Amino acid sequence: MDVTEILKSLTGKFPEAISEATADSEIRARAYVDKEKAKEVCQYLKDALQFDHLCSVCGVDYIKRNELEVVYHIASYDHPVVLMLKARLPRDSPEVESIVSVYWNANWYERETYELFGILFKNHPNLKPLVLPEDMLGEWPLRKDYEGFPNKTARNLV
C-alpha cells in the first residue's frame, strides 16, 4: 500500500474531517483531523489501512496561534508509511477523545501529554500524572508560557 493510495482512501472516507492531507515523501504523510473525529479516524486507519502500530502521541504548543496541537504518529508493521495525524485544539479548553480503546499503548502517551500540556483526554481509563509529581499538576511545564525554574519549581522548596 503506498502513500497516495492511503491518503486517497482516508480523504474519500472522511471528506469533511480530514484536511490538508499531503505526502512529504514515499514513507511520510500528514493530515489534519477534526478533533471530534480523531478516534473514529484512528479506528478506520487500524481496521482498513493496516495502521496497527501507534508510534507516539504528543502535544505541541503554538502559543502565537493560541492553539495546542495533539499529534499522533501512526505506523504499521506491514508497510513503511508513517502518518502524522494532527488535531487543533483551543488553548483555553483543550479536549479530545481518548484513543486507548483503539490503540492500547496510547495509555501512557496520553497521560504524559495530559500532565505536560494540560490536554484533557476524554474517556481515558486512568488519566493521572505519569512522570511528574502530583503537586505539579496544573503547571503544564511543556507549554511555552511556563515560567519554570526558579520562579515556579523552586516555590515548593522555600
Add this chain to the structure above:
Amino acid sequence: MEEKLGSNEMIIHLGPQHPMQPGPFRLNLRLRGETVVDAEVELGYIHKGIEKILENKTYLQGITIVDRICYLVALVNEECFVGCTEKLLGIEPPERAQYIRVILEELTRLQSHLLGMGEFGEFIGFMSMFMYTIREREEVLGLIDMVTGARITHSYLRFGGVRDDLPDGFKEKAIPVLNNLKKAINDFEEMFRTDRIYRERTVGVGTLTADAAKSLGVSGPALRATGVPFDIRKNEPYLVYKDLDFKICTETAGDSFARVQVRLNEIRESIYIIEQCLDQLPGGPIFPEDTLYGRRTPVMRVPAGEVFHRVEDPRGEMGMYMISDGSDKPYRVKIRGPYYPTLQALPPLIKGTTVADVAAISGSMDGCTSEADR
C-alpha cells in the same frame, strides 16, 4: 489498581530501588498466594525533562543532552537527533562518515546487548553470566573509546558528519576483538542451551504471541522473538544500511529464552555488518564539501519545518519528532523511546505468573528506565 484486598491477598512494592530493575521505577504487585493477580508501574523517579531542556539549547548543545536519554545507547540517540536535523537542513553526510556512523552504532548495539544479557543473568541468579559478558563488553567499549574519546556519552556525531575520523590502526585493533567476541558468543549460546537451571527459568516464561506483542506496541528483540520481522534498518533504511548485507533475526517462541536468543544472533549480525563496513570503508571527507556545516559551526539556523525520523535502537524503535521554527533552537522535540511501550506492557505480561518469574520476564526485556522517563 484496586485498594481493597481480598483474604489471602497482599500488595508488595518492588522498587523504586531493587536489584531487578534497570533504573528506578516502582512496580506494585497484588498477590494472591504467590501468584500476581494485578500489577501497576509507577514512573517519574528519574524524569529529567529532556524534551524541555532541548527547547532551550542550540542544536549543537542538544547533541550532548540526547546522549543522556540512555547512556547505553548514546550514539543511537545521537543518530536519531542528528538525522532529524539533517533532514530539516537538507544535507546528507558523505559516504565515509555514514560508514563510520554505522560501525560505531553497531558497536553500540554489541555492548548494549552484552550488558543486557549479563544483567538478565544476574536477575535470575546466574551471577557468572554478568562477569562473562562484561569482560567482552569492556573490549568493545575500548574500541568506541578509541574513536570517540569516551566510553559512554560520546557527543561524537555532528550535523552532516562525525567529529573525528577513525584513528590509525582502528581496523587492526577491531578485528581481533570481533573475532574473540564471535567465539564468546558461541560459548554463551552453548551455555544457555545446555544449562538446565537457566532453561527452566526462561523457557515458556513470559510468552508473548505476535498479535499480543503488536497490540501492546512492543518493538525490537521482544517483538522479533515472536516471529515478526520488524527492523527499522530494513523497513526504513537510513545511512548505508541498504547497501549492507544482513538479515533480521527472528525466533518463534516469544518467551524469555527466545528474546535472549535474538540478542545473541543480532550480535553475530552486527559483527558481520562491522566487518563489511571495515572492508568497504571508502576514503574522502567526513563532512559534506562546500557547506558551512561541520564541527566549527556552533550556531546555525535550521529552516522551519517538521520531521519524524526513526532509527533502530538495540531495544527497538527509536523515533524523534522535531519541529523547527527557523531559529537556532528546536521548537519542540518529542522523543519516542523503545523501552517506554515495553515497560507499559509489563503489567499485562506478568499477570498470572509467580513473583519469582517477574525478574525473569522484566529482565529479558533489557530495559532502561532512564529512557522511559526521559
